[in-house]
Amino acid sequence: MTIHYEVVSEDNIYCIKDLCNGLMAYQKSKAKIHPEFFDNMNFETRMLPALKSSKENYIIAAKDKDETIGYAYSTIASKYTYSGGFATLQCDAFFDFDSVKTEDVGCLSQFFIKDDYRGKGIGSQMFRMSMDWLNSFKDIKDIFIFVSNGNDDALNFYLNKGFKISHEILDGFITVLRNS
Ligand SMILES: CC(C)(COP(=O)(O)OP(=O)(O)OC[C@H]1O[C@@H](n2cnc3c(N)ncnc32)[C@H](O)[C@@H]1OP(=O)(O)O)[C@@H](O)C(=O)NCCC(=O)NCCS
Incomplete structure (x- = not known):
């Protein structure tokens, strides 16, 4: 198995449609609070x-041959317009706007690897690439990650990478992690 990594252009975004829908189904399967x-x-x-x-958007894909x-x-994105990426759920993703010094913030917004390929270091590689991109914006100090309830594997993955739990939103539906 040789994995290679490619930046996905917005013109080619439909190549990750099934994976994005797979991420939603996975998160629903784990959730205890408001799975609906x-x-x-x-x-x-x-x-x-x-x-x-x-x-700004950055999508990195992992490929095994053509798959x-x-x-x-x-x-x-701007912290003021940011809705946590949760489609129709408008929420104040940031508990304390004043603690976020800059208007724009970074976010690792979606992350999904097919079942058979997990636990092999691919996620760590993509996490590094994503952080390198986010940290290349010198004005951006704050990076956030939103983990839905019940997804303890992902929560622990990010804690092991140095992120800290910041707060919960939507009655515990989401745990917000922050880089500092
Ligand atoms: C979370 C995810 C992206 C991590 O990617 P990954 O390729 O599985 O992670 P890695 O192989 O780089 O593993 C990183 C660490 O987590 C551990 N780990 C990963 N998956 C694990 C599993 N299923 N069980 C136990 N440990 C696991 C690894 O042992 C490794 O630990 P180490 O750094 O101490 O060696 C991936 O598992 C995934 O897509 N999960 C389903 C979707 C999801 O939860 N997305 C996140 C939404 S916020």
Whole structure:
């Protein structure tokens, strides 16, 4: 198995449609609090609007030969317009706007690797690439990651990478992680 990584252009975004929908189904399967929130979350309601509303987008795909087996989607967006990427759920994603010094923030917004390919270091590689991209914006100090309830594997993955739990939103539906 030789995995290679490619940046996905917005013209070619449909190549990750099935993986994005797989991520929503996976998160729903793990959730104990409001799993039904995921029912209207899919590629069309989450990925396409987020691409439009964010100031910068970075999508990296992992490929095994011609098959796309994972992707990570990062954004730079205004903290004021940011809705956590949760489609129709408008929420104040940031508990304390004043603690976020800059208007724009970074976010690792979506991250999914097909089942058979997990636990082999591919996620760590894509996480590094995503952080390198986010950290290349010198004005951006704050990076956030949103983990839905019940997804303890992902939560621990990010804690092991140095992220800290910041707060919960939507009655515990989402745990917000922050880089500092
Ligand atoms: C979360 C995810 C992106 C991590 O990617 P990955 O390729 O599986 O992670 P890695 O192989 O790089 O593993 C990183 C660490 O997590 C551990 N780990 C990963 N998956 C694991 C699993 N299923 N069980 C136990 N440990 C696991 C690895 O042992 C490794 O630990 P180490 O750094 O101490 O060696 C991937 O598992 C995934 O797509 N999960 C389903 C979707 C999801 O939860 N997305 C996140 C939404 S916020």
